[in-house]
Amino acid sequence: MKQDLTLTVNGVSYTRAVEPRVNLGDFLRHDLGLTGTHFGCEHGICGACTVLVDGATLRSCLMFAVQAQGCEITTVEGLSDAQAPLHPIQQAFRDQHALQCGFCTPGMLLTVVELLDENPDPSEAEVRDAISGNICRCTGYQPIVDAALQAARTLKGGTR
Amino acid sequence: MAMADLDIHEPGDLAEAFCLLRAPDGAARPMGGGTALMLMMKAQLFKPSALVSLAKVDPRFHGVELSADGASFSIGAMTTFAELEHHADLCARLPVIAQTMVTLANPRVRNVATIGGNLAHADPHLDLPPVWASLDAEVSVIGPQGERRFPVIELFAGYYETTLQPGELIMRLHAPVQQGWRRRYVKVTTRSAHDWPAIGIAIGLKMQGARCEDLRLILSAATDRPTRLVAAEAVVRGQAITDDLLAAAGKAAASEVHIETDSRGSSDYKAHLLSVHLKRALHDLCE
Structure with a gap:
């Protein structure tokens, strides 16, 4: 019912x-x-x-x-309107080539949103731990980690 | 992937919950966070006709409280792992809980999974049940016949089986805060870092100088339920800690229980892991 x-x-x-x-x-x-x-x-x-x-x-x-x-x-x-600039985390993924096929990307982005909300200045190890439940078969993860760290720097700088 | 048709109820009081759980077909089940339950339903291992959410049944299923004398925490069964992990007071007084949480799944799971659901699921590979047992924690359960309280280790009857009576629900968990105990949860994975454990060992150790005054050793994942290693404890209790003593404790542990073979290791291999990791962890905790 x-x-x-x-x-x-x-x-x-x-x-x-x-x-x-x-x-x-x-x-x-x-x-x-x-x-x-x-x-x-x-x-x-x-x-x-x-x-x-x-x-x-x-x-x-x-x-x-x-x-x-x-x-x-x-x-x-x-995360961002169609006509608006990308969210800083999306922009960082784009800048760092953190996606190829893009299938995992929505889940990765939202996982990084939560991470940076709770921990605005994560270490590389903390990023890797945060995304440990998200599988990506394209990138080898390194660009995703780099993107999360770039986004953290951007968000801390307040240049949203 | 659609699941079979079912009803989901969210009763506002316990009487209604007990009534809904007495469904004539016997296939109504209580639900906490639903994480483990939905996995079993998707695998078609489990086909309930109705799920009864415990989210709103009673305020006593919620909240984390420290007793006035600071001697114990009382934790509502619907408390999520993430709530415990971020509970500053609990993490300060029982740091083993935060230490265990980071070994356990990922934030996305810990945001949803509940303390009570984790106990009621009774999968022997779960990480928290042996830790609660090593703390001498107790559970309060409530059912149509009333309330009772007993040691958490007595909750487990085997693979996915508990000693809960029909209609009974886990309501709260009571975890003592004992002074002077050193604690650790050792999770040993054999395939990948985020796999389920091949063995889990929850350890509590109280030292008096170089001598072990008391200890708790609980083994999980290798056995069909969290199991206290009574013989290994007896080897160590009251003794001065030496490498030979710890080696003897490891051997005693590996021979006192029936260890299951599964995809994470043979019985012999897990027995070896147990003796090595038990010795190593006790050695580290003594320092």
């Missing part, structure tokens, strides 16, 4: 009737058309589906949409 779900995604409030078995990622992609959130493994290993729920990262493939009742979600679409 469908349940009513009201939540905020990237600052916009939505109310939809959803089946309880639908996970948050499928809800974002199929019900709201926000396909920036990617599904790789669908069992919590790859990190591609990472989104922010009330500011904290979690795996949208392993959370039921109805559990997000009243929550504020941020997906990759919420």
